[in-house]
Amino acid sequence: MISSMYTQSIDALSFAALAVTFFILSNSRLNDIVRLLTVQAVILAGASAVVAYVSGITHVYFAAGITLLVKGILIPAVLLYILKKIVVSPKVESFFSMRTSILISLILVIIAFYVAGPDLITESPLTKNGLPISISLVLIGLFIMVSRKKALTQVVGLITMENGLYLMTISTTYGMPLMVEIGIFFDLLVGVIIMGILAYRINRTFDTINTEKLNNLKG
Amino acid sequence: MKTMLPVMLLIIPLITASMFLFINNKLHSITNLIGSFAVTAVGLYLSVTVFSGGPVSLWNDIFYIDILSAFIIVIISIIGFIATMYSLSYMKTEVLHGAVEIEKIKWYYFLLHLFTFTMLLVTMVNNLGVMWVAIEGTTLASALLVGFYNKEASLEAAWKYVIICTVGITFALFGIILAYYSSVNVLGESSNTLNWVTLQAIAGKLNPKLIKLSFIFILIGFGTKAGLAPMHTWLPDAHSQAPSPVSALLSGVLLNTALYGILRFHIITTNCVGQGFSSDLLMIFGLISIAIAVPFIILQNDFKRMLAYSSVEHVGIVTFAVGLGGEMGLFGALLHMFNHAMAKSLMFLVAGNITQKYKTKKMARIKGVLEAMPYTGTMLMAGVLAITGVPPFNIFTSEFIIANAGFAQGRIIAGVLFLGLLALIFSGMFYHVSKMAFGEKPFKLQAGETSLTNLVAMTVPLVLIVVMGLYVPPFLREVLIQIVSLLRG
Numbered sequence: 001m002i003s004s005m006y007t008q009s010i011d012a013l014s015f016a017a018l019a020v021t022f023f024i025l026s027n028s029r030l031n032d033i034v035r036l037l038t039v040q041a042v043i044l045a046g047a048s049a050v051v052a053y054v055s056g057i058t059h060v061y062f063a064a065g066i067t068l069l070v071k072g073i074l075i076p077a078v079l080l081y082i083l084k085k086i087v088v089s090p091k092v093e094s095f096f097s098m099r100t101s102i103l104i105s106l107i108l109v110i111i112a113f114y115v116a117g118p119d120l121i122t123e124s125p126l127t128k129n130g131l132p133i134s135i136s137l138v139l140i141g142l143f144i145m146v147s148r149k150k151a152l153t154q155v156v157g158l159i160t161m162e163n164g165l166y167l168m169t170i171s172t173t174y175g176m177p178l179m180v181e182i183g184i185f186f187d188l189l190v191g192v193i194i195m196g197i198l199a200y201r202i203n204r205t206f207d208t209i210n211t212e213k214l215n216n217l218k219g
Numbered sequence: 220m221k222t223m224l225p226v227m228l229l230i231i232p233l234i235t236a237s238m239f240l241f242i243n244n245k246l247h248s249i250t251n252l253i254g255s256f257a258v259t260a261v262g263l264y265l266s267v268t269v270f271s272g273g274p275v276s277l278w279n280d281i282f283y284i285d286i287l288s289a290f291i292i293v294i295i296s297i298i299g300f301i302a303t304m305y306s307l308s309y310m311k312t313e314v315l316h317g318a319v320e321i322e323k324i325k326w327y328y329f330l331l332h333l334f335t336f337t338m339l340l341v342t343m344v345n346n347l348g349v350m351w352v353a354i355e356g357t358t359l360a361s362a363l364l365v366g367f368y369n370k371e372a373s374l375e376a377a378w379k380y381v382i383i384c385t386v387g388i389t390f391a392l393f394g395i396i397l398a399y400y401s402s403v404n405v406l407g408e409s410s411n412t413l414n415w416v417t418l419q420a421i422a423g424k425l426n427p428k429l430i431k432l433s434f435i436f437i438l439i440g441f442g443t444k445a446g447l448a449p450m451h452t453w454l455p456d457a458h459s460q461a462p463s464p465v466s467a468l469l470s471g472v473l474l475n476t477a478l479y480g481i482l483r484f485h486i487i488t489t490n491c492v493g494q495g496f497s498s499d500l501l502m503i504f505g506l507i508s509i510a511i512a513v514p515f516i517i518l519q520n521d522f523k524r525m526l527a528y529s530s531v532e533h534v535g536i537v538t539f540a541v542g543l544g545g546e547m548g549l550f551g552a553l554l555h556m557f558n559h560a561m562a563k564s565l566m567f568l569v570a571g572n573i574t575q576k577y578k579t580k581k582m583a584r585i586k587g588v589l590e591a592m593p594y595t596g597t598m599l600m601a602g603v604l605a606i607t608g609v610p611p612f613n614i615f616t617s618e619f620i621i622a623n624a625g626f627a628q629g630r631i632i633a634g635v636l637f638l639g640l641l642a643l644i645f646s647g648m649f650y651h652v653s654k655m656a657f658g659e660k661p662f663k664l665q666a667g668e669t670s671l672t673n674l675v676a677m678t679v680p681l682v683l684i685v686v687m688g689l690y691v692p693p694f695l696r697e698v699l700i701q702i703v704s705l706l707r708g
Contacts, residue, residue: 138393145386154382161389165396173400177413180348184392187355194359195381198366202374214375217456219515219524 006054013047014133014167018109021140021160025101028092033156034079040163041072048170059178060170067166070185075159075192079152082196086152086203093149093210101147105140112136130171137164151199151209155192162188224265225275225282225343228292229336231258236332239325248307251328255303258335262296265289270698276345280414283345287702290553291342291479294560298471299335301676302464305568306331308670309464312575318368327367327462334360334468341476347395347413350480351388354444357473358384365461365469376456383453384444391440391480397433398484401425415483422490434488434497438481438504445477446534448508454531455515459523459580463571466523467564470530475556478537482552485541486706494544501542502633508535509640517647521580523570525651526563529606532644533559533614539637540621547624549703555617557695558687562605562614565680569599572669573655582651587660592668596656598681603652605684607645613687 020040024033045068052060083090094101112135141160148154162184169176176184203209235254242250269275269289276283284292310327313319319327337356344350358381366377395413402412405424411417418425443450458466481501488497512532519525533555540552570580572595577585589596605612618641625634660666668674686692691699 138389142386145382151378158382158385158389161386165389165392168393169396169399173396173403176348176396176399177346180346180352180413183349183352187352187359190359191355191381191385194362195378198362198374198378198381201366201369202378205369205371205374211378214378217372217375217379217460219519 006050010047010050010171011129013043013050014129014171017043017047017163017167018133018136021137022102022105024156024160025105025140025144026098028098030083030090030092030150030152031080033092033153034076034083037079037156037159038072038076040160041067041076044163044166044170045072047167048175051170051174055174057174060175062178063170063175063181066182066185070189071159071163074189078189078192078196079155082200083152085200086209088150088203088209092153094153095147095149101143104143104147108139108143109136112139131168134164134168134171137161137167140164149210149212151195151202151211154211155195155199159188159192222275222277224261224268225277225284228258228261228265228339229343231261232332232336232339236329236336239329239332242325244321244324247324247328251303251307254332255300258332258339259296259300262292262299262339266293266296270701280345280411280416281349282343283414283416284343286698286705287479287482288342290557290698290702291475292339294475294557295335295338295342295472297679298468298560298564299338301564301568301679302468303331304676305467305571305673306462306464308672309462309571309575312669313462316575316578323367327364330360330364330367331465331468334364336360338472338476342479345411345414345416347398347415347418347484349413351392351395354391354441354477354480355385355388357476358388358444361461361465361469361473364465365457367462367465368460372456373460376453376460379453380457383450387440387443387450389440390436390443394433394436394438394440397429397436398425398487401429401433415487418487419490422487425487425491427492430488430491431496434484434492435500437484438497438500441477441480441484442504442538445474445481445538446508446531447504447538448511448531448535451508451511451531451534455524455527458527458530458567459521463523463567463574466526466570467567470527470567471560471564474530474534475560478534478541478556481538482541482706489544498542498544501538503542505535505537505539505542506633506636506640508532508538509637509644510535513640513643513647516644519647519651520582522574522582522585522651522655523567523580525582525648526566526570526606529566529644529648530559530563532640533563533606536618536621536637536641539633540624543621543624543628543630545624545628546703546707547620547627549706550699551617551620551624553699553702554620554691555614558613558617558684559606561680561683561687562602562612565598565677565684566602566606568673568677568680569595569602572673573599575669577661577664582655585655586658587664588656590658591660591664591666594668594674598677599652599656601681601684603648605688607648608641609645611685611688613684616688616691 045064048064113132116132144157266289274285340353446454515528
């Protein structure tokens, strides 16, 4: 059995990642939100490092390192770069007020804990909280994507969803095969770059990255 | 030599793509010709090797091309070649019309060959996780192609495409992680836990509850990429805003690769959970997709959007057929994948000719195509008859087999619904297309085809839709029967 100290630290880090998500929800400045993504990446890298230490599986160290590099440094760098190039108001625009967003997210967390009951994943190697927290991150990420109007905040929602899935892999299965993990990170990085390019072009053409304007193709 | 084929098949499009970053515009045609021909030749050769000699596996089963993969590779090779050849004069004309700047052309071909690479990769890997990476790769490679014209509508289409498909694919990843978890529980940490072959073999030991959940998410995820309703909302925008040869690739080939993923996992689910669960879901989503397409086709005013909704319909047909299952259902589904690829790419290339000539996509403004462009007009009429399932064209054959399978299984309601919806779509599309084809051409329009090479490229699918409407070549029939028995285990 794994020492409870490690289980507790992974638990703590998972909850910290969830907390960062709530910080993202309550922050109204785009630049700060992107920096919060770095914080989330560091937390996840830390959690994977603990998993790697406890399980002795070395490739999880690699996954931790790549998380740090891609999600902690490269992706935020790309997003900040695009934000600099796009001259828009740095405030987040949403369909819901901040209070409503947080309320909805809390409900999503409750749903996640209800859904990820103990009978689903019976042999989690590490912690019982990993799965519900991962599902919370995925649901909140989805909510962020759906409720935010600016194109780049939708990217933030996507990254949150991916972070949730990453947390899920390291807390239920010690991480996916390294080849797959590298592929996923590569996809995510290229994806953010392409979305950045599109957001930049959208801004140049529409003079805004408010996706409410992207509404002309109908029928 | 045989084992190097998969590597060649992947490296050639990568090399071709990177060439475009360096070479002069004048060398575009010859690079495309050589690169595309090489990839097609290797693809077809590899497929024939698999058809006659059994699966090809490389590097400890990282690449695994069995007969189903080879079948999809054939489709990718043929349509890829046609689309690349068509692009040559199509893009030249777009530059002449000022729709595209000449410096951007190299990016078009770079992305085109990269896109081909990602689609080939999807069908060639054994590992479900790497396949996921490849499918997301196809979205990324084609996103900038969809938005290539850089206009408001193109960017809107490209953004929706990337976001919706990536979100969908993320759901699929959730499903894959669940499947991975069940696999690890059976096999322990090992290198082949996500391989198709392995999963199919241990399917009986996997946790049914987890696999059911896994299937639902994978169906939603890959279904988004395939254009199944209700996750199809990105499709009409993306397929209509992209340059027409890209639309042909998207509709004819990419949708098939997504269906390939669903098909593989459906087999694993059925082996694990038993008949009925995944089949029922597939039939429901299939019929819903066909039904959703109906009003949007009948009330449509944009030619390429109508073709895009037709793709939603046909993806629904294939999915419905896979759900029906059994020998006939699966045979019909596979045959339909091939037939639709041919018919739809022909239609999109026809649309390319027409929209370039008439400088509009609105069907109300397109009249007298038979008079203005006799060859294109003929292909237009043949194409619409083919795509709506009229004999003696190929889609009628596969739809007939599928309907037959439905009735043979005693599913009267589903069968009648299926046929009824197809009839409605036929009437809608035929109405719109005949209004475009017949009548007098606009007074100021110069008669004449846009390009000879285009017509040559388009004869391939044209011949196929006719020939395969008359009979299914024994070679192909044999291949399909083998795939069906592989799928049924």
